Each structure stands twice: as C-alpha cells, then as structure tokens.
Amino acid sequence: MRYLPLTEADRSAMLEVIGAPSVDALFADVPGGLHLDGPIEGLPMHASEMAVERHMRRLSKKNLAAADAAFFIGAGAYRHHVPASVDHIIQRGEFLTAYTPYQPEIAQGTLQMLFEFQSQVARLYGCAVANASMYDGSTACWEAIAMAGRVTRRNKALLSSGLHPHYVSTARTMAKFTGDRLACEAPQLDAATDYAALADSIDGETSCVVVQYPDILGRIGDLTGLADACHAAGALLIAVNTEPVALGGIRSPGEMGADILVGEGQSLGVGLQFGGPYLGLFAVRDPRHVRQMPGRLCGETVDAEGKRGFVLTLSTREQHIRREKATSNICTNSGLCALAFTAHLTLLGEKGLRALAAENHRLACLAADRLAKVPGVRVVNDTFFNEFTVELPGDARQIVRDLAERQVLAGVSLGRLYPDQQALSGGLVVAVTETTSEDDIETLAAALEEVLR
Amino acid sequence: MHEGANEALDSHRTVTGNRALMLEERLIFEIGSHETTGVDLPEPQTGAANRLGGLARSEPIGLPGLSEPEAVRHYTRLSRQNYAIDLGLFPLGSCTMKHNPRLNEKVARMPGFADVHPLQPVDTVRGALEVIDELADWLLKLTGMHSVAMTPKAGAHGELCGILCIRAALEARGDPREVILVPESAHGTNPATAAFAGYRVENIPATPEGRVDLEALKARLGPDVAGVMITNPNTCGLFERQMKAISDAVHAAGGLVYCDGANFNAIVGRVRPGDLGVDAMHINLHKTFSTPHGGGGPGSGPVVLSEALAPFAPLPFVTRRADGTLDLIEEENAGEHHPRTFGRMTAFHGQMGMFTRALAYILSHGADGLRQASGDAVLNANYILRSLDDVLDAPFGDSGPCMHEALFSDKGFAEGLTTLDLAKGMIDEGFHPMTMYFPLVVHGAMLVEPTETESKAGLDQLVLALRSLAQRARDGDETLKTAPHFAPRRRLDETLAARKPVLAWSGLPAPGGVPTLSEQGGS
Numbered sequence: 001m002r003y004l005p006l007t008e009a010d011r012s013a014m015l016e017v018i019g020a021p022s023v024d025a026l027f028a029d030v031p032g033g034l035h036l037d038g039p040i041e042g043l044p045m046h047a048s049e050m051a052v053e054r055h056m057r058r059l060s061k062k063n064l065a066a067a068d069a070a071f072f073i074g075a076g077a078y079r080h081h082v083p084a085s086v087d088h089i090i091q092r093g094e095f096l097t098a099y100t101p102y103q104p105e106i107a108q109g110t111l112q113m114l115f116e117f118q119s120q121v122a123r124l125y126g127c128a129v130a131n132a133s134m135y136d137g138s139t140a141c142w143e144a145i146a147m148a149g150r151v152t153r154r155n156k157a158l159l160s161s162g163l164h165p166h167y168v169s170t171a172r173t174m175a176k177f178t179g180d181r182l183a184c185e186a187p188q189l190d191a192a193t194d195y196a197a198l199a200d201s202i203d204g205e206t207s208c209v210v211v212q213y214p215d216i217l218g219r220i221g222d223l224t225g226l227a228d229a230c231h232a233a234g235a236l237l238i239a240v241n242t243e244p245v246a247l248g249g250i251r252s253p254g255e256m257g258a259d260i261l262v263g264e265g266q267s268l269g270v271g272l273q274f275g276g277p278y279l280g281l282f283a284v285r286d287p288r289h290v291r292q293m294p295g296r297l298c299g300e301t302v303d304a305e306g307k308r309g310f311v312l313t314l315s316t317r318e319q320h321i322r323r324e325k326a327t328s329n330i331c332t333n334s335g336l337c338a339l340a341f342t343a344h345l346t347l348l349g350e351k352g353l354r355a356l357a358a359e360n361h362r363l364a365c366l367a368a369d370r371l372a373k374v375p376g377v378r379v380v381n382d383t384f385f386n387e388f389t390v391e392l393p394g395d396a397r398q399i400v401r402d403l404a405e406r407q408v409l410a411g412v413s414l415g416r417l418y419p420d421q422q423a424l425s426g427g428l429v430v431a432v433t434e435t436t437s438e439d440d441i442e443t444l445a446a447a448l449e450e451v452l453r
Numbered sequence: 454m455h456e457g458a459n460e461a462l463d464s465h466r467t468v469t470g471n472r473a474l475m476l477e478e479r480l481i482f483e484i485g486s487h488e489t490t491g492v493d494l495p496e497p498q499t500g501a502a503n504r505l506g507g508l509a510r511s512e513p514i515g516l517p518g519l520s521e522p523e524a525v526r527h528y529t530r531l532s533r534q535n536y537a538i539d540l541g542l543f544p545l546g547s548c549t550m551k552h553n554p555r556l557n558e559k560v561a562r563m564p565g566f567a568d569v570h571p572l573q574p575v576d577t578v579r580g581a582l583e584v585i586d587e588l589a590d591w592l593l594k595l596t597g598m599h600s601v602a603m604t605p606k607a608g609a610h611g612e613l614c615g616i617l618c619i620r621a622a623l624e625a626r627g628d629p630r631e632v633i634l635v636p637e638s639a640h641g642t643n644p645a646t647a648a649f650a651g652y653r654v655e656n657i658p659a660t661p662e663g664r665v666d667l668e669a670l671k672a673r674l675g676p677d678v679a680g681v682m683i684t685n686p687n688t689c690g691l692f693e694r695q696m697k698a699i700s701d702a703v704h705a706a707g708g709l710v711y712c713d714g715a716n717f718n719a720i721v722g723r724v725r726p727g728d729l730g731v732d733a734m735h736i737n738l739h740k741t742f743s744t745p746h747g748g749g750g751p752g753s754g755p756v757v758l759s760e761a762l763a764p765f766a767p768l769p770f771v772t773r774r775a776d777g778t779l780d781l782i783e784e785e786n787a788g789e790h791h792p793r794t795f796g797r798m799t800a801f802h803g804q805m806g807m808f809t810r811a812l813a814y815i816l817s818h819g820a821d822g823l824r825q826a827s828g829d830a831v832l833n834a835n836y837i838l839r840s841l842d843d844v845l846d847a848p849f850g851d852s853g854p855c856m857h858e859a860l861f862s863d864k865g866f867a868e869g870l871t872t873l874d875l876a877k878g879m880i881d882e883g884f885h886p887m888t889m890y891f892p893l894v895v896h897g898a899m900l901v902e903p904t905e906t907e908s909k910a911g912l913d914q915l916v917l918a919l920r921s922l923a924q925r926a927r928d929g930d931e932t933l934k935t936a937p938h939f940a941p942r943r944r945l946d947e948t949l950a951a952r953k954p955v956l957a958w959s960g961l962p963a964p965g966g967v968p969t970l971s972e973q974g975g976s
Contacts, residue, residue, distance in 0.1 A: 001818075001822050001825060002817070003552055003554060003817065003818070003822075003826075003905075003906055004822070004825060004826060004829055004905055004906070005906065005907065005908035005909075005911075006829050006832070006833075006905075006908065006909060010908070010909040011829075011832060013909070014832055014833075014835075014836040014909060015832070017836055017839050017840060018832075018835045018836060018838075018839045018854075019839070020835070020854070023828040023829075023831070023832050024828075025854075026828075026831045026832060026835055026854040027692075027720075027723055027724075027831070027854075028853065028854060029691065029692040029694050029853045029854065030692055030694075030720075030723065030724050031694065031697065034697070034724055034725075034728050034729065035723065035724065036722065036723055036724065036725065038824075039722060039819075039820035039821045039823075039824055040594050040595065040722060040820050042594060043591065043594055043595075043819070043820035044816070044819050044820065045819040045820060045821045045822075046817060046818050046819030046821055046822040047816050047817060047819060049556050049817070051816075052556060052560070052813050052816045052817050053556060053559070053560065055816060056560040056563065056809065056812070056813055056816075057563060058580075059565070059580040059583050059584055059587075060560075060563040060564070060565025060566050060580055061565055061580065062565070062579045062580030062583065063565040063566070063569045063577065063578050063579065063580040063581050064569070064573065064577035064578070065564040065565050065568040065569060066568045066569065066570060067564055067568055068564075069577075071570075073570040073572055073573060075572055076572075076800055076801075077570055077571055077572070077801070079568070079570070083491065083492055083521070085491075085521055085524060085525050087562075088525070089524075089525065089528040089529075089532075090747070091558065092528070092529065092532040093537055093538075093539030093540070094532035094533060094535040094536075094537040094539065094540065095528075095532050095535065095537070095747065095748055096537070096539075096553065096558075096745045096747055097537040097538040097539045097550075097553045097745050097746070097747075098535045098536065098537040098538075098746070098747070098748040099538075099543060099545060099548060099550055099746050099748070099749070099885075100548075100746070100748065100749035100750075101535075101748060101749065103536070103876070103880065103885060103886055104942065104945045104947075105877070105880055105937050105940040105941065105942045105943065105944065105945060106534075106535065106536040106880055106885065106937070106940050106941070107534075107535055107536065107748070108531070108534035108535070108941050108942055109531040109532050109533065109534040109535035109748075110535055110748035110749070112478070112480070112531055112534070113528070113531055113748075114748075115480070115956075115957075115958070116480055116481050116482070116958070118956055118957055119480075119482065119957040119958040120516060122957045123514050123515045123516055124514060124516070128957070129956045129957060130956075130957070132749070133750070135606035135607060135610060135750075135751075135799065136606060136799060136800060136801075137800065138799050138800035139606065139610070139798075139799055146649075164800065165784075166797060166799075166800040166801070167800060169768075169784065169796055169797035170796075170797050170798055170799060170800065172796060173617070173767070173795060173796030173797055173798055174798075176795070176796070177617060177620055177650050177651045178649070178650075178651050179651065219506075220505060220506045220508055221506065221508075222506070222507070222508060247510075247514075248510070248514070249505065249509065249510055250505055250508045250509060250510055251508050251509075251510050251511075251512075252510075252514075255512070264800075271567050271568065272567070272568055272569055272570050272571070273566070273567055273569070273805050273806045274566065274569045274570070274571050274578065274581045274801070274802060274805035274806075275571030275800070275801025275802040275803065275805055276571075276606065276751070276753075276799075276801060276802065276803055276804040276805055276806060276807075277606070277750075277751030277753070277804045277806050277807060278800075278801075290954065290956070296749065297954075297956055298956070299950040299951070299954050299955055299956050300950065300955040300956075301945055301946045301947065301949045301950035301955075302945070302946055302949065303942040303943040303944060303945045303946070304935065304943035304944045304945075304946075305943050307470075307942060307943075309942040309945045310945075311945050311947050311950045313947065313950040313951050313954060313956075314951055314954060315951075316951075318641075319609070319641040319642050319644075319645035320640075320641035320642075320891075321641070322641075322645070323641050323644040323645060323654070324644035324645060324647065324648035324654040325648070326641070326645040326648075328645070328649070329609045329612065329613060329642050329645035329646040329648075329649050330607075330609055330610075331607065331608065331609045331640075331641075331642050332607045332608070332609070332746075332749055332750040332751070332752045333749045333750045334747075334749075334750045334751045335746075335747045335748035335749030335750045335751075336745070336746075336747025336748060336750065336751060337747075337750070337751060339528075339747070339748065343524065343528055345516065346481050346485065346491075346517070346518065346519050346524050346527070347490070347491035347492050347518070347519065347521065347524050348490060348491070348492050348516075348518060349485060349486075349487065349489055349490045349491070349516055349517055349518015349519065350487040350488075350513060350514055350515070350516040350517070350518060351487065351488055351489070351490045351518055352490035352491070352492045352494060352518055353514070353516060354497060354510075355490075355494035355495065355496065355497055356492070356494055358495075358497035358498070358501070359494055359495055359497075361503060361504075361505070362498065362501060365501075365502055365503070365504060368504070381504070382504065382506075383504050383505065383506030383508075384504050385505065400574055401574050401576070404573075404574040404576065404577050409570070409573055409574075409577070412572045415785075416572070416783075416785060419784055419785040434494070
C-alpha cells in the first residue's frame with residue numbers, strides 16, 4: 001500500500017469532518033445487493049516493488065528483444081537508435097507527469113514543445129500546418145479520409161494498393177459505419193505503383209486518393225501527376241508516410257502537391273514497444289483547411305505583459321465545445337511521444353537527419369544486393385528507401401518462423417499481411433536501418449541460404 | 454497587496470528576461486542551426502549508388518539542430534515552466550491525476566517489452582501476450598464482464614470501439630437503429646463518438662439532484678434507439694443510483710448500454726459494472742491505473758464487453774485456447790475463430806507500453822489495495838466537499854455522498870468575478886486549478902478530484918488556499934482578475950491566438966513556396 005498516504009488516524013479524523021461512520025458508508029448510493037463486501041476473489045493481494053519487478057522481468061524474458069536478434073522487421077514500425085538523452089528528457093517529471101495543457105500559464109513547457117513539434121512536422125512534410133499529434137499513423141490516416149469528406153462534401157475514397165493493409169482495414173472498419181465508400185486492391189509484386197490507374201478512376205464523387213510513400217512494398221513513386229489529377233477533379237491527395245526518416249532522403253509529399261499528409265512518427269524517439277503507444281502525424285498543405293483538421297493545435301500568442309506565449313487554440317472544432325458536430329471525437333493526443341519525436345529530431349537537426357537517411361539507404365542497398373545473391377531469392381523493387389520486398393521460393397510465413405528459431409527476425413511475410421492472396425505468399429518485406437550491422441546482413445543471408453537449401 | 458508585489462518585481466527587471474532559477478527559453482528555430490547536430494553519424498557518401506527513383510531530396514528541409522548539451526538544457530529549461538503531479542496536487546475532476554510510480558517506467562523499459570516489434574512471429578512474443586492476458590483477466594474480474602477489447606488507443610477511441618460493437622450487434626440481428634441517447638452531463642466525447650459512428654444524438658436531461666432523469670429516458674426509448682451512453686459515477690460526481698433500472702429499461706426496449714468508464718477509479722473493487730447491466734465500458738488505464746499522461750497522452754482505453762457484444766470485438770486480440778496456450782487472433786485466423794468481428798481500429802495491438810505500466814500498478818496494489826484506493830479517493834473527495842461547502846456553493850451537496858470528485862459552483866461570487874479568476878488564483882497559491890465549467894449543467898462549475906494519492910496534510914493545504922480564494926471571490930477582490938501574478942506567464946490572450954492563428958514558426962522561408970497562414974488571412 002506504499003502509494004496510499006492516509007493513515008487510519010487520518011481516515012477517522014476525516015470521517016468525523018464528513019459526518020460519516022465509515023468509508024463504506026460513503027458508498028451508500030450503491031444499491032445493497034450490488035455492493036461487494038471484500039476484495040474480489042481470485043485476484044492476488046498487494047505486492048512489494050521487488051516482487052512486481054521480478055514478475056514483470058520474468059514475462060519480459062519470454063519475448064525475443066530486437067537487440068538479441070538479427071533484426072529486419074518494418075512494415076509500419078521501425079527500429080532506430082534513440083539517443084540516451086531523449087529518454088532522459090521525457091522522464092523529466094514536469095513533462096512525464098503533466099496533464100493536457102489546459103492552464104497555459106503553468107504549461108508553457110509542454111506548449112512551446114508542441115509548437116516546435118508542429119513546426120518541425122510541417123517542414124518535414126512540406127506543409128503549412130501540422131497538429132499536435134494523433135494516436136498513431138493508422139488512425140491518423142482514417143481521420144484524413146474523414147476530413148477529405150468534410151472538405152469536398154463527397155464520400156468516395158480511392159486507396160492505393162500500396163497502402164499498409166492494417167491502415168486499409170482501419171479505414172474500412174470506420175467506413176462501414178459512416179457510409180464512406182472505399183476502393184482498394186491488393187498489391188501485385190511485379191506491377192509498378194498504381195498511380196496511373198488511380199488517376200483514371202477519379203470521378204465527381206471522389207473525395208480523396210490515398211497513397212503511401214514509400215509504400216508497403218517499399219516502392220517510391222513521384223506523386224506530382226497524381227496530385228494534379230486529383231486537383232483537376234476537385235479531390236484531395238492524401239499521402240501516408242510510415243517512416244519519417246525517409247523524408248530526410250527523399251522529397252516531401254507536400255512539395256509534390258499532396259494536400260493532407262499523415263504518418264507514423266514512431267521511428268523518431270518512440271521505439272517499437274510491441275505496437276504502442278505510437279505517434280500519429282497530421283498536416284495540411286493549404287492553411288484554409290486548418291478548421292477541418294482533427295486533434296489539438298498549439299498556437300502562438302502574448303500574455304498580459306506582452307511576452308510571447310503559447311496556448312491550445314481553435315478549439316471550436318473540438319468535441320468539448322462542438323459535441324456531436326466536432327471534427328473528431330479525439331480528446332487526448334500523444335504528447336509524450338511527440339516530445340520524444342521532437343527531442344530526437346532536434347538532436348539530429350537538418351544535418352543529422354540527412355546523414356541518418358543516407359546511412360539507412362546505404363545499408364538497405366547493401367542488404368538488397370546481398371540477398372539477391374542468395375539462390376532462389378529475387379529482389380522485387382527497383383526503388384526503395386530502407387525497406388524492400390523479396391520473393392522467396394516457398395511460403396514466406398514458414399520461412400520467417402524457421403529463421404526466428406535461429407534468432408533471425410527476417411521481416412514481415414506478405415502472407416501474414418494478406419492472408420487471402422496466394423500470389424503474395426512468397427513475399428517478404430525486409431527493413432534495414434542504421435541499427436543493422438553489415439554482420440547482421442550476412443547473418444540473414446547465410447540463414448536464408450541454409451533454410452532454403 | 455498583489456499589485457504591489459508586481460511593481461516591486463518590475464523595478465527589478467533583468468536584461469535577459471530571466472529571473473534567477475526561472476529561465477526564459479527561445480525556440481529551437483532561434484537557437485539551433487542547420488549545421489549543428491547532437492548525434493554522431495557517418496558523413497553521407499557523395500556519388501553513392503541510390504535506388505530513390507529520382508526523388509532524392511534536393512531542397513533544404515529547414516530543421517534546426519542542437520548539440521547534445523544544448524538540447525538537454527533546452528528541454529530541461531522548458532520542463533521547468535510546467536506544473537506536474539510530481540510538483541503538487543492536480544485536482545482535475547474527471548481527468549484524474551494521481552501519483553505516477555517510477556517502478557512502472559522501469560518495467561515498461563525492459564527490453565523484452567520496449568524493444569519488441571508488433572509483427573514478430575508469435576512464438577517470439579509469448580511474454581507480451583501474457584501481459585495482455587493477465588491485465589485483461591484483472592479488468593474482467595474487476596468489472597464482472599465477459600471479454601475485453603484491448604486495442605483502443607485512448608478513452609475516446611474506446612468509446613468508439615464500444616459504440617461500434619453495439620452497432621455491429623444490432624446490424625447482425627437485422628435491427629439497425631438510428632439514435633443514441635446521451636445525458637446532458639456526459640463528456641463531450643460521448644456525443645462526438647456517437648455522431649462519428651453514424652448515429653443521431655439526442656440529449657436526456659438531468660434531475661434537480663444531478664442524476665439521469667429515468668422517466669425522461671424511459672419516455673424516449675423506442676424501436677429507433679440503439680442505446681444510451683451514460684457515465685457512472687457521473688460527471689456531477691454522483692453514483693447513478695438507478696443504473697440497473699436504466700439498463701433494464703434500455704434492454705427491454707431492445708437497446709444496449711454504453712458506460713463511459715472514465716470515472717471507474719471511484720468504484721474499483723466495490724461495484725462491478727457488469728452487475729449494473731452495462732454492455733460495454735472503456736477503462737482509461739492512464740487514469741484508473743495511473744500511467745503518466747505526459748502533457749496530453751498517450752492514453753489507453755480497453756473496452757470490457759458483455760457476452761452479447763463479445764463476438765464483434767475488434768482485431769487483433771489475444772485469446773486462451775482450450776489447452777491453456779495463448780494465441781493471437783488477426784485477419785489470418787479470424788475467419789476460423791472470430792468471424793463476426795467488426796474489423797480493426799488501429800494498426801497494431803494497442804498501447805503495450807501502457808499495459809505494462811498498468812499491470813505493474815495493479816499488481817502493486819493487489820485486490821485489497823485497489824479497494825482501499827477507491828475508498829480513499831472517495832474519502833478525500835468528501836473531505837474536500839465538507840471542508841468547503843460553507844464558503845463554496847455545492848449544488849448537489851445534499852444528493853448523497855460525492856464519489857471521487859466534489860462539484861462546486863460560482864454562486865455567491867461578487868459581481869464580475871468568475872470561476873476562471875478563482876482558478877487563476879489557485880496558480881499563484883501553487884496548485885493546478887481544478888476542472889472548470891464542466892459539467893455544463895452547473896453554472897461556473899468547479900470539479901475537484903483529489904484522488905487517493907494525496908495525504909491529509911496536502912488536502913488541508915488545498916482547503917486553506919481554496920477557502921481564502923473563495924472568500925476573496927465573495928468579497929470582490931479585484932486582484933484576482935489579473936491572476937496569475939507569479940507564473941512564468943501572466944494571462945495569455947487566447948482570443949488573439951484563435952483570431953490570428955500562428956501555428957508554426959515562420960521566421961525562415963517555408964519550403965517549396967508553401968503559403969503561410971498569415972498570407973491566407975487565417976481564414
């Protein structure tokens with residue numbers, strides 16, 4: 001009970017002030033038969049710090065940590081080196097244990113950080129305005145589709161076959177209930193990106209086209225023509241990025257005409273964490289769209305003495321004011337993950353991000369060239385950043401499991417992502433980052449040779 | 454006295470704007486440079502092979518960099534401009550800010566949890582599945598429900614999950630309905646959620662004593678009503694005595710009951726929502742089980758479900774097979790094991806980093822400690838209510854004991870002084886203000902939630918400050934109108950921020966000729 005400061009003497013004194021005979025008496029409004037008398041059966045009693053730590057360590061050891069394997073898994077979440085100072089910064093109690101900055105005079109630390117974060121994300125994406133973060137990339141993607149519907153007053157979204165299938169599923173789930181119509185095909189290993197076909201499919205009911213950049217197979221394509229086609233038809237282009245480090249090496253989607261930019265910010269500062277908490281990024285190129293954006297926004301202002309300060313702003317879009325007419329039901333954001341992201345990006349800076357991107361790409365090129373030499377393995381992509389797809393002679397799902405037994409986490413099989421697409425069953429999406437050593441690449445190639453033999 | 458204090462401060466102006474330990478800090482864009490970095494990386498090789506498809510970045514991004522010492526100092530200085538639970542009491546009703554144990558941070562950072570990818574082969578993440586299963590088991594036993602969807606990323610995302618389960622269940626029985634009833638004391642997220650899920654929202658009034666008007670609710674029920682979203686304990690800080698009758702009436706009319714579980718912390722170990730007839734309820738792990746809120750998230754909002762809704766729960770989820778082993782249900786095997794799921798609502802498995810923290814918190818308390826915690830939270834709130842109800846109006850003070858939070862109004866304040874002024878006065882006294890102007894059913898509402906991790910001595914300090922501020926508000930003390938006087942910033946101009954939005958640093962040219970907000974007139 002080390003977290004509970006009241007003593008029995010305190011409780012008695014307080015009950016006297018209240019005029020109640022016991023703590024249980026304070027639950028008098030709970031109807032008799034529904035009040036539980038004692039601790040719920042089948043659950044353990046309180047435990048010491050040491051006992052809890054031991055229990056949790058035992059559970060954690062049942063997982064194979066990425067650092068203990070040759071690691072090549074990406075497909076929407078990437079392993080990067082996070083400088084030690086980032087974790088120190090987010091563990092400052094004044095950041096870690098603060099609430100949403102509703103009282104700006106005593107929350108300038110969080111608010112200035114969010115303003116800096118918004119500014120960095122807007123630049124990275126080549127946009128005018130970014131919000132103060134969303135839950136993750138997949139929910140941000142759905143919110144972008146919903147926003148495109150509000151802006152264009154149309155309800156047909158065309159999703160590229162290169163969009164992460166979990167993002168597609170998330171959007172489909174939501175669309176079932178809102179009446180939006182979505183169209184999406186599974187990708188084909190040997191086809192080029194589907195931009196031309198998407199452009200041809202745009203009609204007067206199309207609210208948006210959604211593409212991923214780089215896409216689920218790792219391919220990178222020029223979005224300019226597709227953006228023009230969207231704009232000519234009054235539709236919006238939504239670009240989804242799941243690897244922000246890539247934007248240190250390739251052109252930003254905003255620069256190529258994408259209207260709404262969303263993505264997963266986990267790569268910078270946040271870590272893998274078995275899928276969450278992550279960090280949704282959301283930005284718009286045209287500032288006139290700001291009032292249709294979901295989520296929190298931090299803005300600059302002045303205080304009563306004329307000093308610069310920051311506040312949460314444009315809240316008339318939000319649920320606590322607009323209720324059922326709000327742009328989204330989102331209430332919280334991912335403040336602490338946004339802090340990790342912005343601190344990591346500040347440490348990198350322009351120079352560091354570019355160098356990081358270059359190193360990721362160099363190692364990925366090495367890995368692709370090495371894997372291409374493994375008999376039976378074919379590299380599918382001709383463009384990629386730090387992730388590419390190979391085709392294996394056999395079901396990649398089984399091969400991934402066989403490699404895991406050798407402490408090699410080889411990548412994500414397309415069979416796991418697209419269980420009903422037989423044509424993709426040999427596909428394996430391989431990610432390489434600066435944390436991948438040349439030895440790791442050799443280990444993967446050798447293990448693959450052994451497994452395929 | 455306060456005005457005088459400010460004049461004294463003004464006569465000691467500093468050239469830097471700093472005030473000894475309280476340091477001003479410029480933006481990273483003003484102190485960093487494009488050439489500075491705090492990370493050692495290999496220099497990019499010129500002329501190296503690339504497969505970027507002709508899309509290599511040529512233009513600068515415009516990102517400032519700081520060296521490591523500059524970065525550590527920047528964020529440390531910023532941190533000191535924040536109030537936080539580590540510094541003092543945070544009596545935010547309905548938000549619930551309690552002590553954040555550091556053991557939980559240590560646990561969440563164990564490599565077996567922090568450095569694991571969501572798409573690793575299932576055999577390499579057995580421990581992660583066990584964490585999810587163990588936490589789920591606690592949530593089910595504490596709520597008396599049938600199953601739990603763990604993936605929702607926050608409370609409002611959990612609300613959406615619950616409403617989507619209701620919608621899917623109604624559609625499965627060929628009975629799509631159009632309306633969700635929401636009491637007027639509900640969180641703003643409730644109507645927004647119902648609308649986002651495609652429902653029409655109708656309000657249900659509260660009784661004069663601050664509870665749902667059962668007769669009004671019954672009168673509105675009918676074949677078009679999909680269900681109700683109700684908060685219990687409610688946002689007036691009261692237990693809905695007639696919750697079971699509400700559930701029975703809704704069920705009799707063919708609807709389903711969603712309970713907003715944001716205030717579950719008040720009843721943990723004492724009442725099970727399942728016994729009250731609830732079909733779905735989200736649990737804010739970050740509130741009830743104390744995962745740090747980090748300046749606005751991340752949250753985590755698992756949803757417990759009745760047997761009727763369980764078949765529709767979203768993917769992915771962890772299940773225990775007949776032989777005792779844990780399995781992960783995803784698209785790959787859902788057809789076989791969970792064919793009626795409404796689908797997926799996020800890319801991966803939910804907030805694993807919050808699951809480990811919540812589980813460590815729950816294990817530390819145990820079944821006995823959780824029951825004691827809810828008892829102490831309610832005791833603390835009633836102590837606040839009774840220590841202040843002679844100086845602050847308590848509109849529902851006679852409606853029975855309050856639960857985890859005490860509600861006051863601005864009745865009795867002198868003309869021209871508001872709840873906002875009292876709140877800003879709290880800042881000068883060293884407290885974070887309570888929740889203001891919520892719930893909407895009370896004029897000038899103040900919702901005070903001390904939580905169970907505050908000591909009696911700490912509460913007595915809060916009472917001392919609030920009694921003094923209440924008296925000043927009654928007496929018409931004009932100095933309250935300019936509070937806070939001692940915070941890093943005086944009152945901030947929120948109207949200006951909304952009228953002329955500046956949402957990004959614009960001191961440098963934006964890339965690619967992107968128009969800035971000011972050029973567009975901020976429309």
